[in-house]
Amino acid sequence: MRAAAQDEDERTRPRGRWRMLPWAIVALWVAVIAIAGPSAGRLGDVQVNRAVDYLPASADSTQVAEIQDTLPGGESTDLVLVYHRDGGLTAADRATAARQTAGVAGTHTLTAPPRAVPSEDGTTLMYPVSTTEPGQDDEARTAFVDDVRERVKGGGGLDVEVGGPGALNVDAQKVYGSLGGPLLYTTVAVVAILLILIYRSPLLWLVPLVVAGVADALSMAVVYGLNRGFEVTVTGQSSAVMTILVFGAGTDYALLLVSRYREELTRVARPHEAMAAALRGCGPAVVASSATVAAGLLCLLAADLTSSRGMGPIAAVGVLCALLAMLTLLPAVLVLLGRRVFWPLVPVYGSEPKRRRSLFAAMGGSAGRRPVAVLVTGGVLLGALSLGAFNLPGDLKQEDSFTSRPDSVAAMTTLADAYPGRSSQPITVLAPTDRAGAALAKARTTEGVASAERGRSGGGWTELSVVAEARPESAGERDTVHALREGLDGSHVGGPGAQQMDLETASSRDLGIVVPLVLLSVLLILVVLLRSLVAPLLLVAAVVAVWGAALGIGGLLFEPVLGLEGTDPGLPLLTFVFLVALGVDYGIFLMHRVREEARRGAEPTEAALTALRTTGGVIASAGLVLAATFAVLTNMPLTSLVEMGFVIAVGVLLDTFFVRTYLVTSASVALQRKMWWPGALSRPPAAPAPREPELVGTP
Structure with missing residues (x-):
């Protein structure tokens, strides 16, 4: 018994340099994370989440924001203090409002x-309030809004709310700032389950989860470096998506x-x-698929929107860091833990895997x-579902940007009901001072235009505050903005x-260029990877x-059903990029x-059904x-x-359980060798040359 155990131990023990290589890889990753950790922790400090931070530098409203920064006091913070009582304001209510707003002005x-x-x-009662006191400091702006909210209080049936662009921006900053923890914890919990x-297995699930956490830390550090070195825009949205991708x-x-490792342990x-x-078996496919995803995401660099252009490299960094960790750190840790990491279902050397008729074998069969019938039916179904896109809600307004109702949104709703013919947020016009x-x-x-007033001047520009007759972000206000841009x-x-x-x-411009x-x-x-034109076209169409x-x-x-009253303008583009890149990822596998x-x-049919049977589960x-x-x-x-997560999920x-299973497999069966045209696999194998008859009895 002892001799047999020693033989087994000798047979499974790593030889020479292989014994230290996993330890060296783990040590290298520990050093990398120790160096990258501080930078990863500072990623939240460089996030920007104002609406203007998402816009292209050439946009007219972006020019306004940049010029405002050069005016005396810098960027203004505009609020609207709203006092409301359902049955009508009393004299005491008006006195309270006057006293509280005077306190804000005095402070x-x-x-x-x-x-x-x-x-x-x-x-x-509506009190427009504007100040340049916080300047461009986000913390100072938040402190100012919080202080105003502390000073204006209701009670006894009097509702007091603080709205306006400044309050909306602060509430958005708070929401984005609070995403990191809940998003990470929820993602980890879902993946763990x-x-x-x-x-x-009580242990195996923990290994890839920890490795993914390491990759997430590395990606945050890399993105922080991209922001510092190349001014890549980091938003709360792009940070959230990066964590999800990692x-x-x-x-x-x-x-x-x-x-694949479990399978090889029964043979080696x-x-x-x-x-x-x-790694030799599945590594090339994993590398190729991740490279395809990264290449698709990097196409966002051609976007005009600053937020989308930043999303491309940030998401690509997440994918590549995940790839690097899973092809180096994960193998090293698994090798160090040995077969026992699979307990209680430990793969035994020399054993044969159980052959069972799987769900995917039945689906593939x-x-x-009837491959053609499946293709036609599937295509009609997908086309019919696509028609629902015409029912997407209209453009997303600022007050509809939150799924909850922060104070600023409640104020906007109250103002819209109480002042149906007046805007509660000004249109800012910056005119050359000599033509102001x-x-x-x-x-x-x-x-x-309901009214227009002259504001600050500086650096050759004068600020005008214009109030439209129409409600904010309505068709009427849009017409007013167009008229001002054309007339001034x-x-x-x-x-x-x-x-x-x-x-x-x-x-809209980005959709036409990036797609x-x-x-x-x-x-x-795909053409390079698959040595074919037909197969890549099929996968992309799918x-x-x-x-x-x-x-x-x-x-x-x-x-x-979900009660979402607007569609984010960037939803079609971002979901297209992610679904095409990630869908092709599975297509490559x-x-x-x-x-x-x-x-x-x-034969083509056998190859397609075998591939689905063997890879369908994973x-x-x-x-x-x-x-x-x-x-x-x-x-x-x-x-x-919410909208992005829903559409991509x-x-x-759909891609995993319908398109990949039925439509691509049916297409492979229906097209047979034409699937690989014009590559070598599109041609039938050459028949073996006939053997010449042997001459018997000749010297």
Whole structure:
């Protein structure tokens, strides 16, 4: 017995340099995280989340914000103090409002004394308040808004709310600032639960989860360096998506590697040799798929929107850091832990895996029997679902940006009801000082303008505050902004409503430029990887159809079911980029196996069904994990994140359990060898040359 145990120990013990290599890799990662840790912790300090921070530098409203920074006092913080009583304000209410607003004016330096604007029905008083006291300091601006909220209080039926652009920006900053912890904890919990269910092991699930956490820390440090070195814009949205990608994509890569490693452990005695075989087997596909995802994401660098342009490299960094960790740190840790990490389902050397008829074998068989009918039915279904995109709610307004109701949103709602014919937020016009008088006169006579006042001057510019007759972000206000931009030559028109218009314009432009770039780059990479034109075109068409169907499902559910009253302008572009890149990711895993089976001599139908049977389970697990991580975003308090998380999660599930299973497999069966045209696999194998008959009896 002892001799047999010694033989087994000798057979499985790493030899020579292999014994120290895993320890060296782990030590290297410990050193990297020790160095990167401080930078990762400072990522939140460089986030920007104002509406103007998302806009392109060339936008008219961005020019307004930049010029405002050069005026005396810098950027202004504009608030609206709202006093409301349902049955009508009393004399005591008005006295309270006058006393409290006077206290604000006595404590802070305002650009003008607060003046009450009563509503026609007598239920509401509105006090516009503006100050340059905080300047560009986000902490000072938040402190100012918080102090004002402490000083203006209601009670006894009197409701007091603080709204306006300044309050909305502060509330948005607070929401984005609070995302990091809950988002990370929820993502980790979701991934942990799924890994426990997939692996059914008390230890194995923890290994990829810890490695993903290490990759997340590294990605945050790298992104902080990109911001400091190359001024890459970091927003709360891009940071959240990066974390989701690190854990989602990283866990997917771990699932593929661990599955192949478990398989190799039944064939190879030593864990390090089994891991080397696993890396040779699935490593190229994982690297190719992650490179395709990164290439698709980097196409966002062509976007005009600052937020989208920053999202590209930030998301790509997340994917590449996850890849690096899962192909180096994860293998090292698994080798060090040995076979016991799989307990209680430990793979035994020399054992044969149990052959069971899997769900994916059954699904593949049904798709293989009537491939053309499945293709047509699936295409019609996806097309029908895509029509739901026409039902997407209208443009997202500032007050609809939150899924909850912060004080600033409640104030906007009260103002909209009490002042139906008046705007509660000014349009900012910056005119050259030498033409300010003429610009002011022109603005006052512009159709849709209720009033216009002269403001600060400095650096050759004069600020005009224009109040529209229409409600904020309404069609009427948009017409007024257009009229001001057309009528005031040499001036810039900004403010919250103008910023939203510029955001929508830039989003439409980006959709027309980035989408073709993504399609072209992904298609070229697939052509190189698969040595075919037909297969790449099929995969790209499939993921585009998935995107349309997922967006259509969102259109059917956003407003009627989820209560979301607007669509974020960047939703179509960002969901397209992520669904195409991530969908092609799974397509590579499947088609790489189909190609491998075909090169071994399998007939096209057999190759397609074998690939689905052998990879379907792990791809399904990976798809579930990725969909679940993006679904975490639907629990966040921002409409843009909820919509993005919903569409991507639904799209990944559609791709994993319908398109990848039925449609791609059916297409492979229907097209047979044409799937690989014009590559070598598109041609039937050459028949063996006939052997010449042997001459018997000749000398």
